[in-house]
Amino acid sequence: MFISGFRYILAETFKGLFRNRWMCVTSTGVVVVTLLMLGLFMLVNFNVGYITDTVKEQVEIVIYVDDNANSSQLADLEKRISGHPGVAEARYVSSEEHMDRLQRQLGGMLEGYDADLENPLLASYEVRTVIPENVVEIAREFEGYPGVSTVFYGQGYVENLFSVTRIIQLVGLALMIGLSITAVFLISHTIKLTVMMRKKEISIMKYVGATNWFIRWPFLLEGLLMGFAGAVMPLVALYFIYQYSVEWVVINNLMFINLLPVEQVIIELAKYLVPLGTALGILGSTFSMGRFLRV
Template identity: 35%
Template structure:
């Protein structure tokens, strides 16, 4: 395609958008809403995946010991743990080490949270057990449950299972909403193009009569749909970036142990994906709407 021809198509498309600016803006807004919702569910899925991966890598069994536990009971518990094939490693953590680790986890900015309890140190001595696979947690817990000297057993597998279940629900909801909004976007873009085509139906008939190819007639409308799609993608990306940035800041402040996908991911990766999807949605909507008008 020659540059001059492409320039003609682009100018013609922009004129058409200007003539039908109200419905063109509505189409772009729908594309923006579609891609925004897709982005929300995509970021949610990525955040959940990252949290699950982080949690699974840290899945361990914490066996807290009674303060009055005897040396014999302690050795018996340790021997039992080490005898299990499912155990990858085991280490003893006393009260002082537990407090030190907790302080490191919460960071310098949140030290005020433990000022009142640091002197008393209510944290118990414990065995920290790493398992070979998160699926093996239950078996390890069942093997040591009920042994004398154990105050409490904590394991993180239930958290992982809950997060996975939430992820599946989010994915299904996202797929349904995205499918509905894709349909609405195609419908609106199609109607925008139909209005333009209908107002120029005589011109299209003359162009066909003098030998213009279908694709020569199609291109201005396809480019128009692409422009609407890209404009919608830009709006959706901007709203998603600033919206997610607010959520990211609040969650990172309130839940400092959770690491989420950084907002810049929206600009570096999702932005060009949105652009491609916007072009695809716009071009498909245009092609579908103009098809019957070419049968002149």
């Protein structure tokens, strides 16, 4: 009986999909379009997040050491920087190293200049913070500290960067939530139409003594398959769209736009879209059937 029931459920699932093929195509189409929109947005959001993270990682504090600082002040400053819990990495750059860098940057322009005799550049500590957003707070802690001349962290620019990325993240989150809600709404309504078209069949099943689960299974499997197909198709489309975009960036020498690798993005998208599409299909079927089972 179990095998017979299982075979029946499987057969009914595929028969149901075939019999109501246009409705199924419509339902799956709705899932595809909605998840494609969601996926496209996620694609953009992933990359915006990646680019801003990369930029944030480059944000650093430069603490210039006062020329007149005595050795105990310097030792205290070094201890304070390296022992700070918010500091991920601190590197001491001597005034000579600054001069070398400057000479490299300016090429031959400083030729003949004797850096050993007259070096106006200050030694510094280049500090990276554990959390990039804490740059301003940590920089201010060192301003006016004994042995410190000036502290530079890209004042103005860093604050703007953080507020812009915060806005992008918030807008992204709001859009993703909005699109997900729209997807649930559209999919459950479309599947409800599929179930409504078969309400006579369901009521007959109830009259002849079918259990609710016996009736539900084929619909749940249909919902699952439609949701799965509706997630895989946009995933394939997004793969090609993204691959083309990455190639376009390379061809047009826009290498400063640092995009995530294609495989990594598609795997990340699949982790969201496939379970989401499948769950939407199953939930859509479940919610849509409730009323028709009360015969």
